[in-house]
Amino acid sequence: MVEALNALDGAAVTRWAHACVDGLVAHCEEINDLNVFPIPDSDTGTNLLFTMRSAVAAVEALTPDATSAHDVATAMARGATTGARGNSGIILSQVMRGIADSTVNGPLDATALRDALDAAAVLVRSAVSVPVEGTIVTVLDQAGAAARRCEADASIAEIATAAADAAVDALERTPGQLAVLAEAGAVDAGGLGLVVLLDALVTVITGEAPHRPRFVRSHDAAPVDDARSLDPTVVQDYEVMYLLSDTDELRISALRKRLGEIGDSVIIVSDGGACWSAHVHCRDAGAAIEAGIASGRIHQVRVNCFALDRADAQRSLPKPLAGLADRGLLAVVEGDGAAQLYESEGVTVLRCDQPISAPTLLAAIRAMDNREVLVLPNGALSAQELVAVGVAARDASKDVLLLPTSSMVQGLAAVAVHDSMRIAVDDAFAMSEAASSTRWGSLRVAPGRALTLVGTCEAGDGLGLIGHEVVVIERDVQLAGTQLLDRVLGLGGELVTMLVGAHATVELVNHLAAHVEKNHQGVEVMIYSGDQQGDLLQLGVE
Incomplete structure (x- = not known):
């Protein structure tokens, strides 16, 4: 039996960050499927995963002398804030900031964790212009409250477990707090993402992963066309996000008020330093951007159109499972880190730390259990060798498509747009286009x-x-x-x-x-x- 930790130093906080990524990878589709509020665009899991990976990337860029829990958590908060996607991603960044603020004077121990959850709940409540009960905001509140109720001498394992268990209880109650969730037969997607993070923390501390039920949306419930059904007079067309610097609290307060006038779902957060991240749903994306320009220096502007997102979602609605293709991805990869990146996306890896031959690639393709195999050669073999491999690999039981990826970074761009719900040739085209445009x-x-x-x-x-x-x-x-x-x-x-x-x-x-x-x-x-x-x-x- 693994002995539970009494506190998390920088190395343990880093392990937690990686465990969060692994957990979100495993639950990404489950979270996406639950996503019906505030916009049913099925991307909450993807947004959380992207945000968490940005946090991990910031940790990996730390200098060798930045090894304390505070150093690591501060980097995570900075990376999550600058790389945040969607409402849920911005809220996630404040959990990281809460940990950073609570570890200024030492490791993440029981007292610091209690303070961190408290601080995160306060930061989120102050960041969200109109908090809605039955969302990740409520789940975070309940996790913090459970941590506060623990005995004064409780261990960090007891506090983390109490917070995670309370988050699950709060998540199960979200359909009773938010009508759109009840109508859709779903719990809150962002709340489930928070549970994944807290469970990852429990696992790092105790060495044992909590057993949780799967939160599956009831597809017998009435479909939710749009969260605008909460208020049919409000129709928001765009999600606008950007980062701000060269600003201050007074100008941020004015920006919050202005964004509230032109839209909803307004969230503005800080990484605890000089960087702010703003988010709004609105009809006039230009006005939201102009408001940011008036409030400081803005950069990394992102505008998503909900109409296009809904059209994309309709094109990829699940078909009867019997019609789904049995498809796998195979990538030729060099290096442990690159292999982990690909494998975290469900890609089978063929290592080429030493040069590989056409017969080696052919054997790897034939070893795949999938009927359809998309191959990302990543520049490991010549075009002539790949053509020969492709011809030899195809038979009555296996369809093989080799994609034009000339490097591992092009391969990663291709994997990012992979969609198993498309037919193979369409999937291969989209992935090839992503690779060639990189x-x-x-x-x-x-x-x-x-x-x-x-x-x-x-x-x-x-x-x-x-x-x-x-x-x-x-x-x-x-x-x-x-x-x-x-x-x-x-x-x-x-x-x-x-x-x-x-x-x-x-x-x-x-x-x-x-x-x-x-x-x-x-x-x-x-x-x-x-x-x-x-x-x-x-x-x-x-």
């Missing part, structure tokens, strides 16, 4: 003297490649990296994904991330550990 480059160190299209490099030079061609040669690797970033961002982009190799230093990664923030405003940076041996970094621009 510009990619790599940074590496020259192993020896060589002639390239831009001149001769010497051993130890920093090389910047776009695709497979060298476009930058610099003696200083950091300089080569910044020049490469300027090249790949020269045609624009909103998101840079950095897949960090095994030999890249923290200083290099931080330097490049800071370069993007300073010189390419409005561009978001996502950093993941790839652990690949060859490239110091792979860069993908979307």
